Amino acid sequence: MPRVGVASGSAQDHGVHARIVSSGGARHEASALWLPRGRRYAGAMPFDFRSSPVDRAAEVSLGARGLEYRLVDTADHAAFDAWSQADNLAFHHPRPREIDLEHERRVFAERRVIGVYDSTSARPDVPVATVSSWPTGLSMPGGRSVDAWAVSSVSVAPTHRRRGIARALMEAELRDAVAAGAAVAMLTATEATIYGRFGYSPAARAATVHVDRRRARWSGPDAPGRTHLVDPASLREIAPQLVRRAVARTPGEVDRWGGLLDRVLGLVDPESAGSRAVRAVRYDDEHGEPQGFAAYRVTRNPNEPGVLEFDFLAAATDDAERALWRTLVEVDFVDEVRGLLRSVDEPLPWLLDDPRAIAVDHLGDHLWVRVLDPVAALGSRRFGAGGTLTLDVDDPLGYAHGVFELEVSGDGRAEVRKVEDAPDASAAGSSRRSRRAGGLRLGVRELGSILLGDVAPSLLARAGRVHESSAGSLEVADRLFRSARAPHLSIWF
Template identity: 40%
Template sequence: MKTPTTKTNGLRHELFDAEVLSAAGEAEPAPNARTTNWFRAVRTGFHAQPFTTAEVARIAASYRVDGRRLLGVYDDDAPAPSLDPSIPVATFAEFNKTLNTGAGRMLESHLITVVTVRPSHRRRGILRRMMTDSLDRARAAGLPMAALTATEGTIYGRFGFGPATTLDTVRVDVKGGLPVVAKPEGTVIAVDPSALVELAPSLFEAFHAAHRGSIGRQHAYTLRATGRLGPEEAKDDPALRAAVYLDADGVPRGFLTYAFAGWEKSPLTMDVRDLVATTAAARRELWRYLGAHDLIERVVYGAAAPDDPLPWSLDDPRRVAVTETEDLLWLRILDVPAALGAREYIADGSLRLRITDPQGYTTGSYKLVVDGRVGCVETEPDDSQPADLELDIALLSSLYLGGTGVRTLAEAGRLRAASDEAVDRAARLLDLPGAPYAINGF
């Protein structure tokens, strides 16, 4: 890829691909200096120890599989004795994956990740420039949706992003086993993590097709499932264990990766790294398997759905405690007609929307018409027709997957409605049953 380079306010912005080179006489490929320095800035930004050269090479190779584009911002004129100016003062990355918008419909989306700005360079418009340029590239490519996961909840609303899915962390008491009420079905087998190299991505694709809100997985998830990446370090994970659920016909329908938290932890705990189930029985049986480990008293899982049926699967629902609820996926609609036209609906009707957008991409009036549960959006040429709802693009993005209800936002005073009837009509059109479920960070 040709490296686009621009300069703003004395800072150089460079967009490039991660590069891993095979050096003569070297057993492992090595990243080039620009890629190494970019990762050094990322690790510093997230308060982590620097990767080794081998770790950078492993992660960079996985980035290339995903087609990630890396952005570094460089201060070539930083005064001595500043850090080497070849180490970026800000980082950003982007790549494309599909979003399940409901009923198995897939929307190609623009994903944004690893955003950092060095403390010495804050409040200089760097984040705004990186974000605006990235969203401009997405729109130019015809992508109607952008997405990210946020470490802080107050940063991205000003760019039109709204939280769209949540995850629960659950703590499950498995002392004496996990008493699942339903009779056992199929079987769970222990496997070496390396056996998941093809199985993990194929099972995830089946999960992805079945769950509204799911976002396509990057290659790093396969590396983690097979023990090639640890939870914090980019090297082999010897503590990882794995299991696969087979249905009555011997067909794999789910997998599990997990690790013992250590003898020093009390109560003795197993941490679930990944759990992908394509059927309800697969999910129940993988949990039954987790509860069958000798000596283990607690299992912790950080990616449970808000409406996870696990408590109802047990004879004592109090064994499951939700210890934390966090937003995961933040969405940003870039093209209202294309995004709403790709969405699931469960009722017919029409709705006039007036949208404000801090970047101006989607500001305007629209008419949504749902017929046969298929949405069609017309852009209104003027604002002469009264709107049923007036809201900003971040709120429409939060409503998009049905994880937030129209009435909730109306009662919170976040949107303006022409009437109570308009709120009811909007709720019938935009609300969806069940919670959207995304399990991938990125």
């Protein structure tokens, strides 16, 4: 997982994931950032997730291979900097400079940081494998967040690959997530073939949007407010609140941490060439209230028009979204406007005179979700229609295994019940399923992919991955799981 930062909270449900947020004494920049002014996480977890003991099974299995699996104290600079070195190396990033390390120490102080050490290696202080994780919210259709466990920094040194180290780490992360009370675990993946075996599945896509600046003539409505070009640093105060509101409008976003904004706004190393190139635009509504912002850069060759690229646009209202897009696609002396990690349902084609001015590529999986507690995960979203449905979920690792009944009222709120415990795998066949006629049979991965509405159950049925136990159930499932807004994760983490 490339490491950038993250987001959520919800307009209706701030602090819904409070139960797994640490109340430890260290910095709480990230979690606190997204709370409404004056609020504190009331139900903070009774232990500090960053320092609770490591998973015993992983400790034993790695120990049997001569490896030490241990927590890294981010306040111990020597230990953390060595960990960071391993992490950066695995992801092919340059060796971090002191200024980067200062930033990373702040960011990772919010996480549970783990290393695997080989005392026989040339640098025994540098881990041969890394992982970091933290509790956070994942925004669901309807605007609430569900308790989630974000996993990042999964790496194994080239000298130690394919010996089962990543497997030991990933299985331990699932146990840690359950212990923390998370309903789902989630990650972004460098390669799409790694995490399915642990029950993760694509749950929200993203794409790169290219706009041909010369063909882009605005035909959308004028926004009632106006945009301002601002000093990126001036957004530091208001950005968290805007992002929190933006996230609550979109399923699939995760709680952002302050570290992300500092990177996006070029504040980590303000004098670097990259940071000095960052431009920021803010949208204020007709009452002068900020409702969104975007940060972008223009790169160009001498005497040639440039390419305007952005990977961060946070809009708390539709007006803000339109106005920010408009400002970006109307910047002059630019050939192309390129939006990275954009949603698959951007309104932009409907705002330009010539929708063919837009091309989309790099469309693909982005957020991966692993359901751990189907009752909590399903119960936290609003559904697209009323109805009843039974989901017979197969989970080889057991966490989400069982039969679940959804009763969804007309307003999309669901009562979710586990009606049968999972029989063992050998009995997971006909007897149970025939008793529970009706509904769908599916695996935990398919459940993760339909959870936020990214893919229709009927599409997975066409792919032979979801099975209808009684006629009509797929149609009901399609209506229920539909999300008014396509899920979208706008960052890497």
